[in-house]
Amino acid sequence: MNGTENLVKRLPTEMGGLDAGPVQRVEHEYAPWEKRCHALANVLDIHKIINTEEKRRGIEALGAEMVEKLTYYERWIVAFANILFQKEILTPEELAKKMEEVAARHQGAQHNE
Amino acid sequence: MQPHDDDHGHAKTTVQDDPPPSYYEVMETSVRELLVEKEVIGADEIRHMLEVMDSRTPALGAKIVARAWVDPEFKARLLANGRTACEELGIDFFEDTQFLVLENTEKVHNLLVCTLCSCYPREILGLPPDWYKQKPYRARAVKEPRALLAEFGTVIPDDVEIRVNDSTAMLRYMVLPQRPEGTENFTEEQLASLVTRDAMIGIVRANTPNRKEQSR
Numbered sequence: 001m002n003g004t005e006n007l008v009k010r011l012p013t014e015m016g017g018l019d020a021g022p023v024q025r026v027e028h029e030y031a032p033w034e035k036r037c038h039a040l041a042n043v044l045d046i047h048k049i050i051n052t053e054e055k056r057r058g059i060e061a062l063g064a065e066m067v068e069k070l071t072y073y074e075r076w077i078v079a080f081a082n083i084l085f086q087k088e089i090l091t092p093e094e095l096a097k098k099m100e101e102v103a104a105r106h107q108g109a110q111h112n113e
Numbered sequence: 114m115q116p117h118d119d120d121h122g123h124a125k126t127t128v129q130d131d132p133p134p135s136y137y138e139v140m141e142t143s144v145r146e147l148l149v150e151k152e153v154i155g156a157d158e159i160r161h162m163l164e165v166m167d168s169r170t171p172a173l174g175a176k177i178v179a180r181a182w183v184d185p186e187f188k189a190r191l192l193a194n195g196r197t198a199c200e201e202l203g204i205d206f207f208e209d210t211q212f213l214v215l216e217n218t219e220k221v222h223n224l225l226v227c228t229l230c231s232c233y234p235r236e237i238l239g240l241p242p243d244w245y246k247q248k249p250y251r252a253r254a255v256k257e258p259r260a261l262l263a264e265f266g267t268v269i270p271d272d273v274e275i276r277v278n279d280s281t282a283m284l285r286y287m288v289l290p291q292r293p294e295g296t297e298n299f300t301e302e303q304l305a306s307l308v309t310r311d312a313m314i315g316i317v318r319a320n321t322p323n324r325k326e327q328s329r
Contacts (some may be wrong), residue, residue: 014318015251016228023249023264028241033138033251039162040145046207052282056230072231072246074137081144090147098143106133109276 011060012067034073041076050083058083165207169239173204174287175308177237178319179301181214182292192216195287199237206236215278216289217315222269223276223288224262224315226254232280234287238310245314265316275304288315295322 031037046052046069052060058079059067084090134142148154177199181188191198195212206212212234220316227233228251233241244250255262258275263267269275278286290312296304299322307320 007266011229013132015248016226016255018248019254020249020252023244023253023261024247025242025244026242026247031242033134033137033141035163035166036145036159039140039159039166040148042162042166042207043158045209047154049153052208052210052232056282059230070137073141077141077144079135084144084148085270089151090144093141094147095143098144098147099139099234102139102142103134108256 007064012064013056013060014063037073037077040080044080049087049089050080054083091112115203124292126139135141137175144280153185155206159329162207166235166239169236170303171308171310171313174234174237174310174313175305176215177202177204177287178289178308178313181289182304183301188289191289193296204237208236210236211284213286214235214282214289215276217314217318219291221276222257222262222272223278223286224254225278225286225288226251227280227281228252229281231306232282232285234285234313236285237287242310261314265311267317288313290315290319293319293321 041055042051045052045058055076061082062070062075062079066078070078081090081095085092085095145154146157149156177191180202181191187198187201190201191214195214196206199206199212200215217223225233227245231241231246233245235241250261255277258277259269262275280286290302290308293307296307299307307322309317309320311317312319
């Protein structure tokens with residue numbers, strides 16, 4: 001046994017019944033982009049573009065390492081992008097180009113000081 | 114943070130102290146803008162949804178619980194069909210999910226969890242606390258609920274059955290806590306003030322009148 005069989009037996013999101021330590025009673029204020037990400041999820045659900053099952057499967061499809069290392073809404077937005085590619089609503093090229101544009105917009109704002 | 118030495122009074126300088134957005138925030142902005150440009154979603158829909166989300170807080174759940182405590186007929190309708198009973202109170206649902214309210218009694222204590230992800234009655238209670246979404250709670254709720262409840266200060270007698278309700282994408286639960294003793298003369302509003310978010314998750318009981326500030 002080298003432990004990899006657990007990657008096969010359980011989805012990375014399947015937590016029920018595992019051993020775990022005490023609950024850390026943490027709460028954080030949601031960042032504005034996290035709330036927007038959640039609102040986007042709700043709107044996509046209302047439009048019947050991504051439902052909750054698809055969302056969960058999209059997160060499972062990120063694999064154990066990403067599920068462990070990304071934060072909650074980081075997982076969501078990456079999963080949404082992948083699902084929107086699969087449904088051919090967006091293309092990876094479009095998103096890459098738009099992300100450059102958005103990042104440049106913020107840099108531009110800083111240079112204008 | 115940069116000093117404001119080169120601030121010439123331009124409006125744009127007000128953003129200079131904001132850290133640059135993370136890779137993921139840039140992705141969120143980009144996905145949203147592309148979907149609007151392609152007219153997959155409307156430009157105002159996200160803003161409108163944010164307003165709706167902000168209106169969903171545990172106070173809404175507390176109002177439902179207090180009504181059920183004072184109005185047995187409403188309670189019966191609530192337990193029979195959570196969705197239509199909430200709609201009576203003017204609460205509309207935007208997700209296509211069932212809503213099941215679970216009554217705690219002297220014999221049964223209900224607890225909510227989502228072992229697979231983070232399903233939660235968001236349309237009533239708003240966004241869940243972080244601990245609800247994290248591994249220790251999700252892992253242990255279905256295995257050792259009594260120990261978990263005790264960690265939150267909730268000791269359930271051995272002769273009371275604990276039911277752990279694992280939420281799904283299609284079915285959301287909320288706990289109807291037991292009405293605390295000593296509240297016979299309370300108004301509906303006073304009763305609602307005893308009902309916390311955590312009591313509607315089932316991890317604590319509703320507050321008693323003299324321990325009001327104990328939990329969230």
